[in-house]
Every structure is written in C-alpha cells, then in structure tokens.
Amino acid sequence: xxxxxxxxxxxxxxxxxxxxxxxxxxxxxxxxxxxxxxxxxxxxxxxxxxxxxxxxxxxxxxxxxxxxxxxxxxxxxxxxxxxxxxxxxxxxxxxxxxxxxxxxxxxxxxxxxxxxxxxxxxxxxxxxxxxxxxxxxxxxxxxxxxxxxxxxxxxxxxxxxxxxxxxxxxxxxxxxxxxxxxxxxxxxxxxxxxxxxxxxxxxxxxxxxxxxxxxxxxxxxxxxxxxxxxxxxxxxxxxxxxxxxxxxxxxxxxxxxxxxxxxxxxxxxxxxxxxxxxxxxxxxxxxxxxxxxxxxxxxxxxxxxxxxxxxxxxxxxxxxxxxxxxxxxxxxxxxxxxxxxxxxxxxxxxxxxxxxxxxxxxxxxxxxxxxxxxxxxxxxxxxxxx
Numbered sequence: 001x002x003x004x005x006x007x008x009x010x011x012x013x014x015x016x017x018x019x020x021x022x023x024x025x026x027x028x029x030x031x032x033x034x035x036x037x038x039x040x041x042x043x044x045x046x047x048x049x050x051x052x053x054x055x056x057x058x059x060x061x062x063x064x065x066x067x068x069x070x071x072x073x074x075x076x077x078x079x080x081x082x083x084x085x086x087x088x089x090x091x092x093x094x095x096x097x098x099x100x101x102x103x104x105x106x107x108x109x110x111x112x113x114x115x116x117x118x119x120x121x122x123x124x125x126x127x128x129x130x131x132x133x134x135x136x137x138x139x140x141x142x143x144x145x146x147x148x149x150x151x152x153x154x155x156x157x158x159x160x161x162x163x164x165x166x167x168x169x170x171x172x173x174x175x176x177x178x179x180x181x182x183x184x185x186x187x188x189x190x191x192x193x194x195x196x197x198x199x200x201x202x203x204x205x206x207x208x209x210x211x212x213x214x215x216x217x218x219x220x221x222x223x224x225x226x227x228x229x230x231x232x233x234x235x236x237x238x239x240x241x242x243x244x245x246x247x248x249x250x251x252x253x254x255x256x257x258x259x260x261x262x263x264x265x266x267x268x269x270x271x272x273x274x275x276x277x278x279x280x281x282x283x284x285x286x287x288x289x290x291x292x293x294x295x296x297x298x299x300x301x302x303x304x305x306x307x308x309x310x311x312x313x314x315x316x317x318x319x320x321x322x323x324x325x326x327x328x329x330x331x332x333x334x335x336x337x338x339x340x341x342x343x344x345x346x347x348x349x350x351x352x353x354x355x356x357x358x359x360x361x362x363x364x365x366x367x368x369x370x371x372x373x374x375x376x377x378x379x380x381x382x383x384x385x386x
Contacts, residue, residue, distance in 0.1 A: 004034040007373055008063070008098035008122075010089065012041040012109035013252060014051040015302070018284035020104050020127060022181035022366030024060055032374045036096050040066035040085065041109040042252070047280075054283050064092045068109070074225070074258075078108045085112025093120055100125055100373060103148075106133075106141035107252075114147040121380045125150040125373065128177065130158030130165075132324040137222070149379050152369050154306070154360045155326045171376070175368040176361015179284070183307040184363030186288040193289055196247065200286075202279040204268070207245035214239070214345065215291055217249040218299035220260045221321045228259035231336045235298065235318060236267045238341035239276065246276040247290065296348045298341065304331065310363075312354035316344040328357025 007027050011017050027035045039062050043051040055062065068084040070077045089112055093101065101117035103110050105128045117124045126148035132138055145151065145165055153159045154177035163169045197206055207213065218235055220228035239246050251260045267273070282290065288307055291297055296314040297304045300322060304315035309328035317333050318341060332348070334340040 004032055005100065005374060006034045006036055006096070006098045007100050007102060008036040008038055008093065008096055009102040010038045010040060010113040011043050011051065011055065011104070012113070013043050013107055014281055015252065016104045016107070017043060017051045017055060018182070018287070019177070019179050021058070021284055022178045023127070023369050026366040026370035027373065028060065030370045030374060033370060035060070036063040036098050037061065038064045038066060038089070038092055040089070041069050041081065045069060051281065063096060066092060068112070082108050082112045085109050086115050089113055089116040090120060093117065093122060098122060099378060102127065103144060104128060106137040106144070108140060110144060111140050114144045118147045123150070123378050123380045124148045125152060127152045127369070128154050130162035131326070132161070133322055150372070150376055152372065157326055173372060175372070176363070176365040177306050178365040178369065179307050180310050180361045181363050181366050182285050183288055183310045186285055186292055187311055189289060192293045194286055196279070196282070196290060197277065200279050200282055202277055204277040205274045206277060207275050209245055212295045213245035213247060214296055214298055215247050215249070215294045216298045217301040217303070218260070218318060219251045219301065219321065220257050221300070221319060224320065225259065228257070229263040231319060232260045232263040233267065234336045234338045235341055236263065237338040238345070239298070240271055240273060241338070241342055242345060243275050244295070248276055248278045249282070250278065250280045296345060298345065306360045309357040309359055312356035314348040314354065316341060316348070326359050328359055329355040330357070
C-alpha cells in the first residue's frame with residue numbers, strides 16, 4: 001500500500017482550475033503526496049468552455065467526474081446544484097477515501113465540497129478564504145472558512161480576517177495566490193506568443209490585434225442577477241462606441257448568466273460589431289499572455305484584481321462584484337454606465353501607465369501549499385477555544 005498522503009482537489013469551474021493549476025502540479029510532483037483530482041459542475045460542460053479538456057491536456061489524471069449542474073442559471077438552480085453536489089461528492093469521497101480535501105474560493109459548487117468533507121470527518125483545506133466582495137460569494141467564502149481546518153490565503157489582510165473569524169492562527173497561512181505563479185512565468189515572455197483565432201476559434205469578426213486591443217470578461221452578479229442583461233448592455237454600448245479591437249470572453253455559469261448571454265447575442269444580431277471576437281475559454285497561461293499584451297481588461301473578473309495587479313495590467317472594473325477586495329493601483333472602478341466605462345478606457349489609453357503590485361504574492365504559492373499539505377497534522381475539528 002502507498003504511504004503517500006492522499007489529497008483530493010475538487011475543480012468545479014474554469015476559474016478554479018486556473019487558480020490552482022500550480023498547486024495540482026506541486027502535489028502531483030511531491031514525493032509524499034498522491035493527487036486525487038475530481039472535476040465537477042461547469043468544468044465539465046462544453047457551453048462554459050470545457051475546462052476538463054485543458055486539465056487532461058496538461059497531463060493530469062482525473063480520479064472522478066461529477067455531473068451536478070442543474071440547468072436554469074437562477075438562484076433556485078444554484079441552490080439545487082449545490083445539493084446535488086453534496087450527494088455526488090459524498091459518494092466520491094467515500095470511494096477515494098482522501099486524507100485531505102482541498103476546495104477553492106467561493107463559488108456555490110465549492111460549498112458542496114466543504115459540506116461533504118466536513119460531515120464525513122475529512123480534513124478540509126480552503127484556498128483563497130478571508131477575502132471580501134460584498135455579495136453572495138462573501139457569505140459562501142466565510143461559511144467555508146468556518147468549515148475548513150486549514151486556510152491557504154492569498155493576502156495578509158485575508159489572513160487577519162480569517163483569524164478574526166475565530167480560526168486557529170496556527171492553521172492560517174499566507175501562501176499568496178497560486179494564479180500568480182502562472183503570471184510570474186507569463187511575465188517573462190516577449191509579446192503575444194500564439195494566434196488566439198487559430199488556436200481557440202471562437203466567433204465574430206477578426207480585428208487586427210497588432211496595434212493594440214482590449215479584453216472583456218464580465219460575469220453576472222448573483223444578488224443583482226435580474227439586471228444582468230442591463231449591465232452587459234452598458235458595456236456592449238461602450239465597446240461598440242470605442243470601436244477598438246476587442247476580445248470578449250463568455251460569462252461563468254451563475255444566476256443571471258442567461259441574461260448576460262442573451263444580451264450579448266441580441267446586441268450582436270442588431271449590430272455588426274466588426275471590432276469584436278468572442279471566445280468561450282482559453283488555457284490559463286494563454287489568457288494571461290493575452291492580457292499582458294492588451295491595452296486593458298474590462299469587466300468584473302477577479303483576474304483583474306489578482307493577476308492583473310501582479311502584471312500591472314490596467315483594469316476597468318465594472319459594478320459591485322469585486323467590492324472591498326484588496327487591489328493594486330491598476331484598477332479603475334466604474335458603475336454599470338456606458339459613459340463611465342468609455343471614459344475609463346480612454347483615460348487608460350491616454351496615460352499609458354502600468355503599475356505592478358505584489359498584494360497577492362510573488363509567484364511560489366503552489367509549492368508552499370503542497371509542502372503544507374504534506375506536513376500539517378490531520379485534523380477534522382476545531383482545536384481553538386472560543
């Protein structure tokens with residue numbers, strides 16, 4: 001029998017994979033650890049970019065697949081998807097018998113992982129806890145913190161917040177964000193190293209990228225999901241008016257994603273949008289390479305707060321999705337307003353300034369986390385007195 005410690009990592013969405021790819025690699029290469037990779041939820045679905053294809057291409061062996069996404073992309077579907085996830089993941093954990101389960105960030109599917117592991121007395125490690133955003137994700141994130149036994153946070157303020165939530169300070173580690181590991185490698189490259197149209201297909205026009213382009217990635221906000229179409233239309237109008245070469249990425253599977261997607265499709269049918277090309281997904285390092293060579297990122301993705309801070313990429317952050325999150329000076333916050341969005345992009349073009357920040361670490365988080373998973377005592381209950 002293998003004496004290696006079995007580490008089950010659950011990937012539920014395309015952002016989760018890019019966030020922890022270097023952690024998976026470090027676990028897989030560690031002499032004392034055995035990786036049990038579980039791919040679930042939207043990470044398995046073609047309409048959201050089939051993250052599972054990139055996982056397999058990168059050479060990772062998948063121990064189990066969990067199909068638990070309930071169609072609907074509304075609040076009821078999200079709650080029921082979480083319930084199905086608890087049922088399915090409990091069976092997977094029972095079969096694999098991991099020593100530690102690792103869960104990532106704050107999506108609703110992540111809650112299923114945390115609940116299953118906790119009720120089965122399996123030690124739970126949480127990556128990216130302690131952050132604040134001011135929406136439903138924050139509730140989920142803090143709830144997972146209370147269920148988790150080990151905390152691998154991405155910033156010093158996040159560490160202090162987890163400790164203030166009552167967690168044992170000896171089990172809270174500021175490892176930095178694993179996605180910065182990839183960004184630190186991308187930073188070393190000169191220019192765009194691939195043709196995005198040839199490699200990833202997509203739909204729409206094929207604008208010339210040689211003289212600069214912007215990248216758009218905007219997701220619905222769960223507690224504002226009824227306004228998701230209105231929100232995306234403001235961004236569409238601003239981008240159309242600017243007429244800059246634009247590479248636009250499809251939203252996550254969240255409540256309101258139907259409104260976002262419908263808004264994009266309807267606008268695309270009404271206007272030619274000769275400056276815009278649309279993609280479903282892209283490998284993490286390619287996406288960062290694309291961002292690194294862009295004029296700016298527009299939207300509300302956390303990549304603008306994390307990796308773009310490290311790389312110094314200007315970001316027009318729209319709306320409330322990233323409220324209160326630690327950020328560098330690369331971010332300009334605007335409302336869901338066509339005029340504000342257009343002005344912010346124009347200001348970035350005029351100033352042409354890049355400001356880097358290491359608020360989310362310097363690029364060695366994956367190895368740090370793997371080493372901690374190897375040496376931490378196995379525990380599945382809180383040891384601190386409240």
